[in-house]
Amino acid sequence: MISADYDGLVAATRATLERIASDFTPAVFASSLAAEDMVLTDLILRAKLPIRIFTLETGRLHKETLGMLDRVREVYGYDIEPYRPDPAAVDAYVQQNGLNAFYDSVEMRKECCRIRKVDPLNRALAGQRAWITGQRRAQSATRTELAVQEDDAAHGMAKFNPLADWLEEDVWHYIRSNDVPYNPLHDRGYPSIGCEPCTRAIQPGEDVRAGRWWWENPESKECGLHVVDGKLIRIKQIA
Numbered sequence: 001m002i003s004a005d006y007d008g009l010v011a012a013t014r015a016t017l018e019r020i021a022s023d024f025t026p027a028v029f030a031s032s033l034a035a036e037d038m039v040l041t042d043l044i045l046r047a048k049l050p051i052r053i054f055t056l057e058t059g060r061l062h063k064e065t066l067g068m069l070d071r072v073r074e075v076y077g078y079d080i081e082p083y084r085p086d087p088a089a090v091d092a093y094v095q096q097n098g099l100n101a102f103y104d105s106v107e108m109r110k111e112c113c114r115i116r117k118v119d120p121l122n123r124a125l126a127g128q129r130a131w132i133t134g135q136r137r138a139q140s141a142t143r144t145e146l147a148v149q150e151d152d153a154a155h156g157m158a159k160f161n162p163l164a165d166w167l168e169e170d171v172w173h174y175i176r177s178n179d180v181p182y183n184p185l186h187d188r189g190y191p192s193i194g195c196e197p198c199t200r201a202i203q204p205g206e207d208v209r210a211g212r213w214w215w216e217n218p219e220s221k222e223c224g225l226h227v228v229d230g231k232l233i234r235i236k237q238i239a
């Protein structure tokens with residue numbers, strides 16, 4: 001069931017994005033190309049807001065996820081900017097540890113995420129006043145304190161999660177009623193999509209992020225984009 005005040009939720013999200021565009025320029029949206037991020041992409045591009053959209057092209061994404069870059073170009077005439085890892089760092093990791101060493105330990109997994117996601121993210125965020133994510137509070141045990149606006153001290157800028165209050169049903173209601181393109185993996189049991197070797201389909205009733213790094217325990221399941229020194233950033237909400 002969608003939120004009782006779904007229309008108010010959409011209006012508040014539009015207002016948040018407009019405020020970011022007017023008060024926090026330059027601002028960027030880090031899109032994972034998943035369902036939530038397509039909602040934000042649609043809201044940003046239809047309103048022609050001056051917010052640049054990029055994605056972390058880790059080199060290990062599903063072909064369906066990469067296909068979303070073409071879909072966005074077809075539907076909106078917009079090129080989402082891919083940020084890729086440093087080839088030398090990837091080569092060194094693979095040479096020393098093997099291509100799939102992330103299965104061996106949490107440390108090896110975090111090191112792969114650092115090279116393929118965190119370092120490119122830091123490059124993408126350089127010089128910005130704010131960044132935007134498609135995270136929702138209801139997504140997992142690690143996101144229960146998520147606020148719409150946070151102080152990202154680690155990056156020295158504001159961080160916005162405009163969909164923090166949205167339910168999964170709200171996301172799909174928006175997508176279906178606005179003909180928003182979405183990753184076909186969502187129809188094959190993937191509510192949350194990351195890199196191909198680190199994401200599996202889930203069974204009915206499983207937590208939506210159960211398919212991400214499924215071999216780890218739930219508390220360690222973040223990619224490092226929202227953590228510092230291996231811990232979740234304790235986020236200070238700005239009134």
Ligand code: SF4
Pocket residue numbers: 058060102109110112113114116117194195197198223
């Ligand atoms: S999700 Fe997996 S493949 Fe992707 S960067 Fe992290 S450890 Fe590496």
